[in-house]
Amino acid sequence: MTNALPFPCATEAARAEGSEGDCLDPKGTLLATILGSSLAFIVGSIINVALPQMEATFDAGPTGIQWIVNAYLLPLGALVLIGGAMGDIYGRKLIFQWGLGIFSVACIICAVAWSLPVLLFGRALEGIGAAMLAPTSLAIIADGFSGRARSAAIGTWAAAGAAAGAAAPLLGGIIVDVAGWRWAFVAVTPIAIYAMIVARKSVRESKAREDSSALDWTGAGLSGSGLFALIWALIALPDQGPTAPVLAALVIGTALLFSFVAVERRLGDAAMTPLVLFHNPTFSGLSLLTLCLYAALGGLLVLLPYVLIRELGYSATAAGAAILPFPLVMGLLSRFVGGAMTDRYGTRTLLVAGSVLVALGFALFAQIPSGEVVYWLHLFPGLIVMALGMAASVAPLTTAVLNSAGARYTGVASGINNAISRIAGLLATAFLGLVLIGAADDLIAGFAAAAWAGVALSLLSAATAYLLVARTEPA
Structure with missing residues (x-):
């Protein structure tokens, strides 16, 4: 954490919500929101490297694999709008803590699941908890910070989330190889409980829609x-x-x-979703950009570990280590991009450049040969280029979404953006069924075809940013 971030009640919005006695620890506030929102990254990364072992445990097949992923993403994508609205009406801290509690229980159910339906139930419950966490964590940050401080806080949030995503595949792979996939869920539970304790002590309650009585x-x-x-x-x-x-x-x-x-x-x-938000071309453009970019990314992060383990013979640990450069580079750069680079170059410039870099990374993946695959030659360059592109995109995108919505719609806008990103992941994993079934005899060829689809989606993101996102003057 950094001491440069202001106290949450230093903003007008915070002072308007409550008394000085409601102001709590800014480091704890940021820590709780980072831990809560990072749970989705952690669980997703662990599941990706555990899928082959889970498939074998339950004899799930390609359709079962998709449902293990989508049983989580489906309620998350469908309910994240409700999670944001509930936080605005009933209190963001309250809904955030409830989300952590539900997520903790869900992880325990997944860990002890004795059949595929029980596992899918636990995964769906995880999605419900995450739908309460994702929008409220950002709304809590938006309520506590403004201006450049908000950009820096979101950059820290994005960097920490990426860092969690960096550690999760490797640690998850080790857990899966040594103890089995069930213990990966057990390992996540203390993080959720600790985040709940920190949130109770540090996060100040806030609402945005006092005039609304019901969802x-x-x-x-x-x-x-x-x-x-x-x-x-x-x-x-x-x-x-x-x-x-x-x-x-x-x-x-x-x-x-x-x-x-x-x-x-x-x-x-x-x-629940005020359509007036979409009257703003910038908000509409950011929403379309999110859909395209996260659909491309979601498909890659599910398919790549599966290809590494199934087709190239990697262990779960080795697959996690192979993916490590992507979230690691993204985590190291996100805070810098979210603050200094956004101030210097402006949001639109970074979103266009970031999307183009992601497209270039996918183009490198599309060159993977059908014969011998050399990690440092065929996979590592694509991961690094994509990491640079996502580092240039995530924090500016999140900041721009919140700023374009205004204070009244912060929670709703966060919920909408989270919903769009999760729906994008759902669509990507749904269409991955075509790859897993149609390219069952040659997963490498299917991976290359999916990479070309990623190129097209990323270039569409760049065009959307250039045409629809309002230009912001560098500081």
Whole structure:
């Protein structure tokens, strides 16, 4: 942590929310939000290296692998909007702590799961907890810091999250190889409990929507059920084909989401997702950029460890070590980019440059040969270039989303952006079924094809940033 970050109640928003007695430890506030939001990175990284062992334990097959990933991502993507709105109405600290508690219980259920359905239940419960953590952690930071201090705090948050992502694959791989995948869930539980203790002592309660008495449960139901139907159909399509249930789910899911938009438009400011946010071209552009960039990244982070272990014969530990350069470089640079570089070059410039670098990293991955694969020649360069691109993108993107929404919609905007990133990951893992099934005899060729899709998505992100994100003058 750094002493340069101001006390949370140093901002006008903080003073307006409560008395000086409500102001608590700024280091503890940042530590709690970092630990809470990092849990999603940690669990995701551990699961990616544990998938082959979990597949063998439950004889899951390609469809089962997708569901182990998506049982977590689906409720997270569907409910993160509700998590942000609940924090705005009932208190961000309260919802954040509840999220940590639910996440802790879910990890224990996953650790003792005796069947695939029990594991999927635990993973879904993890997703519910994470849906309460992700938006409220950012909203707590946004409430406590402003201006350059907010950029620095978000840079620290992003760097710490990336650092957690750096350690998790390697440590998770060691745990999986030495003790088995169940102990990976056990190892995460104390982190969640410790974050809960720190949050109770350090985080100041804050709300943004004192005038609202209830959540938009109609919108919540429509969005959650619509996303569930649509994503289930995309997951089932590669395995089942265009059967009647799959096509029905596609139609029903699409209809429910259109109904959700209609309801939110009618409710205006009382909506769970106020559509007025999307009247801002910058917010709309950032949302589209998030969808494209995180879809590309989500597919890679699930497929690469699987290819390393299944096709190239890596152990779980070796696969975690092989991926380590990506989050490590990203973690080392994110705080610097979130502060000094954003001030110097502006948000749009960094988002365009970062997206182009990610596209270049995917292009390097697409050159992987069908024969002998040499890590330092065919994989390491792509990981480094992509890490540089994501380091240039994550902190400026998060800061720009919060700034474009304004103080009233901080929690909602954080929830929307988190939902979009999680939905992007869902879509990526859903379409990975086509790779796992269609390229079962040649995973390397399937990986290269997925990398070209990543190139296209990343370049679309760069174009979106250039055309829609407002230019900010360097400081």
